[in-house]
Amino acid sequence: MSIEWVNGAIEEIRAWGRSKDIVVDADEVRLLCDYASDYLDVGELADFTPGTFEQLLLDIYPRKVIAPPESAAETVAAARTLVDFLLDSGEIGTKMAARMRAKIDEIAPLMPAALADTTKFGMAKSIFGAMGADRPDPTALDAGPTGSGDDPLGLSPHRLRGVTADDGCECPGCAPLPAVRLPPPEEVARAVRRAGLLADAHRLTTWMLDGARTPTVRGALRVRDATRAAKELGVAAPAAAWRLAVDLGLVEVAGTAVSAAGGFRPLEARDDQEVLDLWAATVAFVTDGPAGVTGAAEFDQELYAVHDMLYRLRAPMTLDELREHLEETWPGGEDPGELDSALAVLASCGTVERVEDAIRLTPQGLWGMRETFIRMGMPAPVAPDPAEGDAAGLVDGLLSGVAAEQAELDIAAWLARRSPPEAARELLDAVRGQSAARRGVAVTIIDRLGAEAGDAVRPFLDEPELRPHAAGWLAARGLDAPPLTPEEVLWLSVDTLAHAMPAAEHDPGRFAESLTTAGPAAHTIEEMWQVEHPDVAEVLDLLGRHLPDREVAKAARKAAFKARSRGIR
Incomplete structure (x- = not known):
């Protein structure tokens, strides 16, 4: 990596500036050296050429550095300072220095437009833009030095001119890192x-x-x-x-x-x-x-x-x-x-x-x-092990987007610490009065339990939002269960689909494919709008977008309109 020679070069430039009573923007010079090393195969100061500055300032900076156009003047000034140092230190001769200065003079009026040209942005900028990042506040770009003792790798978040979360930048690359589960x-x-x-x-x-x-x-x-x-x-x-x-x-x-x-x-x-x-x-x-x-x-x-x-x-x-x-x-x-x-x-x-x-x-x-x-000096929290927490923590963890394999391990570890009745009781208690997504996670886990959990599930028949799930669970295991009314069957259909909404939005193709074999019937959809469920309109909208039968999809959209109209009244 570039860190060793760049660190040495920066120390030399700092010392040169002190000896000449010249103010050196070491952070900006460091970034020039970092990018030259990483992307232009510059391995030492003597490798700089006029073309190096042209590529850095008109190609690499616009693609890699999130900075306002007005910051170009600072970067150009740092480039001129670097040329002065290269000449004084004997790394280049007077003719090369003159060619570099002439090239920088050509670049100076062009660089602000290059920084503002969105067609030049590289993938990092494109990703941040797609994630809704605003341009960083220019006042947040005066960051401390990178490559210091707090940053031994010579990096800064997203290489964004040393901006960190502590500087007040709100872009996704500087946002607090999420808590993650680490392997041993x-x-x-x-x-x-x-x-x-x-x-x-x-x-x-x-x-x-x-x-x-x-x-x-x-x-x-x-x-x-x-x-x-x-x-x-x-x-x-x-x-x-x-x-x-x-x-x-x-x-x-x-x-x-x-x-x-x-x-x-x-x-x-x-x-x-x-x-x-x-x-x-x-x-x-x-x-x-x-x-x-x-x-x-x-x-x-x-x-x-x-x-x-x-x-x-x-x-x-x-x-x-x-x-x-x-x-x-x-x-x-x-x-x-x-x-x-x-x-x-x-x-x-x-x-x-x-x-x-x-x-x-x-x-x-x-x-x-x-x-x-x-x-890099960034707080990187570790998520707690769900197996060591309560049911609410397990549900939260599973809804946070963990990989399927990790989810299976978390569920198995959590269940291993409880008897089936204890697990069922904790899970259903944790999602009482909660969203369809949380209910769906709990019910999915309880579906793994056998009839020995029946006595723990039965009391939840008295909970309106859990009754259809509890009754279905008991009946599937041959245990005594009350029959569901047509209204409860409809409510259960809506609740199940509401639980599936995030997955459907993430992978609409797979969801549409599942509807082909297991989608609700047309007459069921026409009745759904009457269901007393907070997500009924969104569920019908979802069906309207993804049902393969165009006529049934149209019926779902009409039903969604009815559901919203009823809510407005």
């Missing part, structure tokens, strides 16, 4: 020992050393070695694995000579804490957007935004959602084949995984992102 550390260590970019970096290091192979004069992996490593070792991203090995200090490179770093050992020989420390650095390496992680340059530059959003969503992100954002930024239009290949490589790194037609963070990816946030 030993599981994380076990997973990253088995596979992923960290494991590949260790295997590649051993392979390079054993074969007396050498990198290029710039320390990069040779093309022929990358090809052989992919074939012989199954390493999906050899160049990134080698760069990680060098960054982590697994191997030392001097010219074209390589040697094992002091203390280099296989992952299997390291204790869990060592492995976890290395994995935290690996996740930061992946999400900080080094060129060549996936091979798709536009996607590589947005890896932090993708991981951050998956963390905040706490749920899979569909590929269509991802493509929708990439279509706005991918040159020539997003290529589905290239995206699929990029995601496959990213999955091999171990931070994300494919789930049908969606992607989500792996357990170790979630753990690593939280470590990254913590090192």
